[in-house]
Every structure is written in structure tokens, then in C-alpha cells.
Amino acid sequence: MTATASTTAVIVGASSGLGRALATDLARRGHALLLVASDARDLQAIAADLELRFDTDVATLALDLAREPDPGARILASLVSMPPLSALLLAAGVSRDDDDFSLPAARIGELLSINLHAPHAIVHALLPTLRETRGTIVLFGSIAAIRGRGRNVVYASAKRALESLYESLRQAHAAGALHVQLYRLGFLATNLTYGMKLPMAASEPDAVARHIAARLGKGSFARYVPRRFALIAAIVRALPWFAFRRMRG
Numbered sequence: 001m002t003a004t005a006s007t008t009a010v011i012v013g014a015s016s017g018l019g020r021a022l023a024t025d026l027a028r029r030g031h032a033l034l035l036v037a038s039d040a041r042d043l044q045a046i047a048a049d050l051e052l053r054f055d056t057d058v059a060t061l062a063l064d065l066a067r068e069p070d071p072g073a074r075i076l077a078s079l080v081s082m083p084p085l086s087a088l089l090l091a092a093g094v095s096r097d098d099d100d101f102s103l104p105a106a107r108i109g110e111l112l113s114i115n116l117h118a119p120h121a122i123v124h125a126l127l128p129t130l131r132e133t134r135g136t137i138v139l140f141g142s143i144a145a146i147r148g149r150g151r152n153v154v155y156a157s158a159k160r161a162l163e164s165l166y167e168s169l170r171q172a173h174a175a176g177a178l179h180v181q182l183y184r185l186g187f188l189a190t191n192l193t194y195g196m197k198l199p200m201a202a203s204e205p206d207a208v209a210r211h212i213a214a215r216l217g218k219g220s221f222a223r224y225v226p227r228r229f230a231l232i233a234a235i236v237r238a239l240p241w242f243a244f245r246r247m248r249g
């Protein structure tokens with residue numbers, strides 16, 4: 001029998017990287033959790049470990065976001081017997097090496113489903129509940145979206161579109177009625193960057209997760225993590241076109 005948590009956090013993309021680190025941190029803080037990713041066995045193993053270590057309720061939902069037409073409805077149904085929803089963290093994401101105008105249409109659709117359709121569909125479905133609890137929606141953007149390049153073409157388009165979703169949510173809700181937080185992430189040491197030659201050291205997901213978990217329920221904002229990427233983004237955006245075109249990597 002686990003202790004009774006007072007609120008639930010949903011983590012989409014909870015089986016690895018940042019999502020898994022968030023699950024650990026939020027379980028430590030006493031939230032009940034609903035963990036979502038594609039592999040049921042991975043999720044069950046993580047849930048069993050967290051329940052044992054932190055004495056909190058952890059439910060799981062296996063969904064393939066590349067193929068699921070209505071992921072929000074499936075998540076809502078899984079929340080029925082859980083404590084009130086206080087936070088939705090949309091940490092699922094996929095990028096591909098061949099996202100350089102070489103992708104066939106089906107792969108383009110998958111990338112858009114996971115990186116853009118799923119966040120929209122899940123936000124739309126959970127919004128009424130999150131309004132009732134004055135909860136927090138956490139979106140994860142990327143430095144890949146700062147300026148369009150010949151790599152990560154579809155991924156960056158999806159991440160740029162999440163900026164619009166962030167603005168729409170903020171514009172539609174009075175301050176305090178809903179907390180909307182967008183993290184524009186730099187490089188993280190996760191599966192997504194595994195084996196990649198990066199121009200700088202990647203951040204540890206545990207440290208980033210601690211930062212994010214500590215700010216749930218504390219207002220709305222969009223920010224770069226690590227913060228130094230705000231300056232890098234400003235410089236990249238200010239580059240004249242002829243100079244930006246020559247950028248590689």
C-alpha cells in the first residue's frame with residue numbers, strides 16, 4: 001500500500017532521458033504519477049522502482065504517439081481514479097539523422113505526430129481539468145528551432161510550432177488561471193543526442209529535471225535551459241543571411 005499523494009503529474013515521454021528524470025524527481029516530491037511512453041514493459045519497470053523508492057502511486061499508459069489518433073482521451077481515461085491533476089509535462093520527442101529533406105512522407109508524418117500532434121491533442125484534452133486545478137503545462141522546445149536550417153528540418157518546424165501553442169495558451173488564460181511553461185532546451189545527455197558530436201558539453205537530465213520540477217505552479221514563462229543559449233539564440237538570429245547560410249553543424 002502506497003502513501004496517498006494529493007496531486008497527480010502526467011509525464012509524456014517518461015521512459016528515458018528528461019522524462020524519466022522528471023518522473024524520479026516528482027515521485028521524490030510526493031506526486032502521484034501517470035507515466036506515458038510507447039513500451040509497456042519499460043514503463044512498468046520504472047513505475048515499480050519509483051513506487052518502491054518513494055512510496056507514491058505510479059500508473060502507466062503505453063501509447064505509440066506516432067500512431068495514436070487521440071492520445072489525450074486515453075490519458076484522461078487513465079486519470080479517472082487518480083488524485084487531481086496538477087501538472088502535464090510533455091517530454092516526448094524524436095529527431096532523426098535523415099531529417100535533412102531526405103525523409104519519405106510516412107516518416108515526416110511520424111515526426112509531426114510525436115513532436116507536434118501529440119502535444120496539441122493532449123493539451124486540448126486535459127485543458128478543462130488543468131483549468132479547474134489551476135495546474136501547469138510544461139512544453140519542451142529546442143534550440144533547433146531558433147532558425148531554420150538544412151538539418152532537423154521537420155523536427156525544428158514542430159518545435160517552432162510549439163512556441164505558437166505556448167503563446168496561444170498564454171493569450172487565452174489570465175495570469176494565475178493556468179501556468180504555462182516553455183523550456184527551450186540546449187543539448188541534454190540523453191538517447192536523443194547519444195553518439196552525436198556536439199559543439200559543447202550536454203547538460204545532465206537530472207539537473208534539468210530538478211530545475212523544472214521546482215518551478216511547477218510558479219507562473220508562466222518561456223526560457224532557455226541552459227540560460228546561455230538565450231545569448232547564442234540572439235546572436236544566431238541577428239546574423240545576416242549570407243553569414244547564417246554558411247553555418248554548418
Ligand SMILES: NC(=O)c1ccc[n+]([C@@H]2O[C@H](COP(=O)([O-])OP(=O)(O)OC[C@H]3O[C@@H](n4cnc5c(N)ncnc54)[C@H](OP(=O)(O)O)[C@@H]3O)[C@@H](O)[C@H]2O)c1
Pocket residue numbers: 012013014015016017018019036037038039042063064065066067090091092093094114140141142143144184185186187188189190191192193
Ligand atoms: N536531448 C536533447 O539534446 C534535447 C534538446 C532539445 C530539446 N529536447 C527535447 O526534450 C524532450 C526530452 O527529450 P530527451 O532528450 O529526454 O529524449 P529521449 O531520451 O529520446 O526520450 C524521449 C521520450 O519520448 C518517448 N517517445 C518517443 N517516441 C514515442 C512514441 N512514438 N510514442 C510514445 N512515446 C514516445 C520515448 O519513449 P519510448 O521510445 O519508450 O516510447 C522517451 O520516453 C523532447 O521533447 C526533446 O525534443 C531534447
